Amino acid sequence: MSNATFAPVRDRFRTIARTIVPEAEALDEGGWVELERIVEQGLASRPSSVRRQLRLFVRALDLLPLLRFGRTFRALDHQRRTRFLLAVQDAPFLLVRRGFWGLRTLVFMGYYGRASTAATIGYRADVRGWEIRR
Amino acid sequence: MGDPPVIEKAYDVVIIGSGAGGGAVAQELAPLVREGRNVLLIEQGPRISPEECNGVELDMAPALYQDDGGFLTADGTMTLAFGRVYGGSTFVYTGTSMQPPERVIRNWNVPGVEHSDLDARARKFAAQNNVHYLADELINENNRLFVDGCRRAGYVAQQFPINVRGCNGASICNLGCHSGAKQGTHRVQLPAAEQAGVEVVTRAEALRIEERAVIVRVLNKPDGAKGQPSEWPSGDYRIRAGAIILAAGAVGSPALLLRSHLPGLPRRVGEGFTCHPAHILVGEHPRPITNDVGHPKSFFVDRAEEEGYVLETCMYFPFTTAKNLAGFGEPHSTLMRAFPRLQMILVLACDKAVPGNRVTVDRDGAPRVHYRFTDETIAALIRATRASARIFFAAGALRVHAPSANPPLLEASDADRIDERIDARHFKPGKISVSAAHLMGGCGMGRSAADSVTDSYGRVHGIPWLRVADASLFPDSLEINPYLTIMALADRVAEGIRQDAGSLLPMNEAVSRC
Numbered sequence A: 001m002s003n004a005t006f007a008p009v010r011d012r013f014r015t016i017a018r019t020i021v022p023e024a025e026a027l028d029e030g031g032w033v034e035l036e037r038i039v040e041q042g043l044a045s046r047p048s049s050v051r052r053q054l055r056l057f058v059r060a061l062d063l064l065p066l067l068r069f070g071r072t073f074r075a076l077d078h079q080r081r082t083r084f085l086l087a088v089q090d091a092p093f094l095l096v097r098r099g100f101w102g103l104r105t106l107v108f109m110g111y112y113g114r115a116s117t118a119a120t121i122g123y124r125a126d127v128r129g130w131e132i133r134r
Numbered sequence B: 001m002g003d004p005p006v007i008e009k010a011y012d013v014v015i016i017g018s019g020a021g022g023g024a025v026a027q028e029l030a031p032l033v034r035e036g037r038n039v040l041l042i043e044q045g046p047r048i049s050p051e052e053c054n055g056v057e058l059d060m061a062p063a064l065y066q067d068d069g070g071f072l073t074a075d076g077t078m079t080l081a082f083g084r085v086y087g088g089s090t091f092v093y094t095g096t097s098m099q100p101p102e103r104v105i106r107n108w109n110v111p112g113v114e115h116s117d118l119d120a121r122a123r124k125f126a127a128q129n130n131v132h133y134l135a136d137e138l139i140n141e142n143n144r145l146f147v148d149g150c151r152r153a154g155y156v157a158q159q160f161p162i163n164v165r166g167c168n169g170a171s172i173c174n175l176g177c178h179s180g181a182k183q184g185t186h187r188v189q190l191p192a193a194e195q196a197g198v199e200v201v202t203r204a205e206a207l208r209i210e211e212r213a214v215i216v217r218v219l220n221k222p223d224g225a226k227g228q229p230s231e232w233p234s235g236d237y238r239i240r241a242g243a244i245i246l247a248a249g250a251v252g253s254p255a256l257l258l259r260s261h262l263p264g265l266p267r268r269v270g271e272g273f274t275c276h277p278a279h280i281l282v283g284e285h286p287r288p289i290t291n292d293v294g295h296p297k298s299f300f301v302d303r304a305e306e307e308g309y310v311l312e313t314c315m316y317f318p319f320t321t322a323k324n325l326a327g328f329g330e331p332h333s334t335l336m337r338a339f340p341r342l343q344m345i346l347v348l349a350c351d352k353a354v355p356g357n358r359v360t361v362d363r364d365g366a367p368r369v370h371y372r373f374t375d376e377t378i379a380a381l382i383r384a385t386r387a388s389a390r391i392f393f394a395a396g397a398l399r400v401h402a403p404s405a406n407p408p409l410l411e412a413s414d415a416d417r418i419d420e421r422i423d424a425r426h427f428k429p430g431k432i433s434v435s436a437a438h439l440m441g442g443c444g445m446g447r448s449a450a451d452s453v454t455d456s457y458g459r460v461h462g463i464p465w466l467r468v469a470d471a472s473l474f475p476d477s478l479e480i481n482p483y484l485t486i487m488a489l490a491d492r493v494a495e496g497i498r499q500d501a502g503s504l505l506p507m508n509e510a511v512s513r514c
């Protein structure tokens, strides 16, 4: 993994990312490297404490399902992973909701920040405007 | 090794910040330059040319915005967008140009601030900025569907006057305008000021203010970064000035004052922060529409007085859109894949200045914005979301994405259950995305230091050489898009400086020509 923040938790991060954006399942290694590079760039100006907290949060997300399903997040099927993250997203504690919001935002940045994704979803804005669309 | 030496300079007037307020005040102080005074404007961001604006979200956001456009409030429940570039937030604004609203200015009840006066000043800037209505053939379907939906659902849609010259409809206004069509201060007032002799130095951050002096750090251009290098060599400067005008924005100005610890500073600095908290909503249509081409923001619905909200058309970029849609997984992805069929509406709440919502600084002097959503603000966002859902469905949308519904997708069959589905109990801070770009207050105008920070000419109570000329002057939210009102207030600040020049700016040899 090319990025430092999630390098120690690479598998866990990618499993969560695939649950947040199911199309990420289709990414090849090059696609993942690009996604992770964008995420790392987005975090570059943030304090190192934020990066540490995010790493911790990813670890916690992987372990917490043990309490409810008896398995780690990685060992769950897609449906249960989704169900678990929906519960995290709605957690009664602001800190947990915020943590998930931040992680989800980074995954979206990594996935939708790629030029190829913009093309895939049909986003065509161009600095030439109407000139190339009429 | 000791600290590197501080370079000493002196000016008659130093302006801090180059956005709506700083740009206006710089232009309006040009007469002082003709009288032989020297005026300096410092801006922490770089000068970026239109050609450098490539419309790529992840290239442009870090180059143009503070924290890439995602400055988090202290409890992490809202992101604030504000510019950090020559032109300030006017470099990234959409250019909708509204006159100051009479009702709001009256309710502000600031002695000396009359609506008719602000209105006339705002008209002057509107004329400079070529404010007009976009021709019908340049309106895209994202905007037309809004008008159509409003008509069918019983809302009055009005056209936004906008400030463009030769807009080619690239739709990327919030990432900077590649064709230079949008008339921010970087295109109009700052070039005029510079031509008249006002000196502008970019990549120059005011670290703190001392008695009639500003401590400034000028940085080198980082390798590979967009923009021009600074006009001055890098280093720390101490700039003495007869008058200092703060125009660093509603976050930057209070933060700078607070970290400066000036004796006699009014204790209300930082209080009264408002920001029109906003949601992005989308409606999915059965067929592709023109949404990512054409000026994005041509129409609005003003329900500020009756229901505390404003609806505006909008169009955002893939990552910004993804971030602002609630949820994740298949429903989220399905909507993202429908991008060419999405209609978008921005809903803004007209929040009120309340105790606790304020700017402070941390131990390092960095700004922190404390913001709590009041029940009234949440209720306004819910009313606005419900109205938008009705407008989307009336315009023919198959489904509507509303962050304060759970699950957030409403199908057409839910159209008669909108009030039930969209409800305040689903407005969960930290779960749903709320963002704001109309940052106001923090150095509010008023009568005295007991109720405010400045008087109606931006004079800081008790510190006659210190003035404020930006959105932080607002004593409460404006309830409509603010830039023309900010310029009108900055115009008054410039007038005050010109009037006070005799006493404030003695033709002083100590203020050496630099």
Ligand SMILES: Cc1cc2nc3c(=O)[nH]c(=O)nc-3n(C[C@H](O)[C@H](O)[C@H](O)COP(=O)(O)OP(=O)(O)OC[C@H]3O[C@@H](n4cnc5c(N)ncnc54)[C@H](O)[C@@H]3O)c2cc1C
Pocket: B016, B017, B018, B019, B020, B021, B022, B042, B043, B044, B045, B081, B082, B083, B084, B085, B086, B087, B088, B089, B090, B092, B093, B094, B095, B096, B097, B098, B174, B204, B205, B206, B207, B247, B248, B249, B250, B252, B253, B256, B437, B438, B439, B469, B470, B471, B472, B481, B482, B483, B484, B486
């Ligand atoms: C994406 C977006 C879209 C918008 N669209 C519209 C619109 O369509 N219509 C409308 O009316 N309004 C719009 N606004 C709001 C409008 O742009 C702002 O309200 C207005 O520009 C604020 O003016 P200001 O002078 O207070 O601050 P700003 O314009 O933000 O300028 C402050 C400047 O001060 C600089 N600064 C801060 N601290 C320091 C320091 N310590 N040293 C040196 N420089 C410093 C900053 O870098 C910045 O350039 C929009 C804003 C955004 C972000």
Ligand code: SF4
Pocket: A129, B095, B164, B166, B167, B168, B169, B170, B171, B172, B173, B174, B176, B177, B178, B179, B180, B181, B182, B294, B295, B296
């Ligand atoms: S829509 Fe017009 S104003 Fe906005 S970026 Fe494009 S050309 Fe510039």
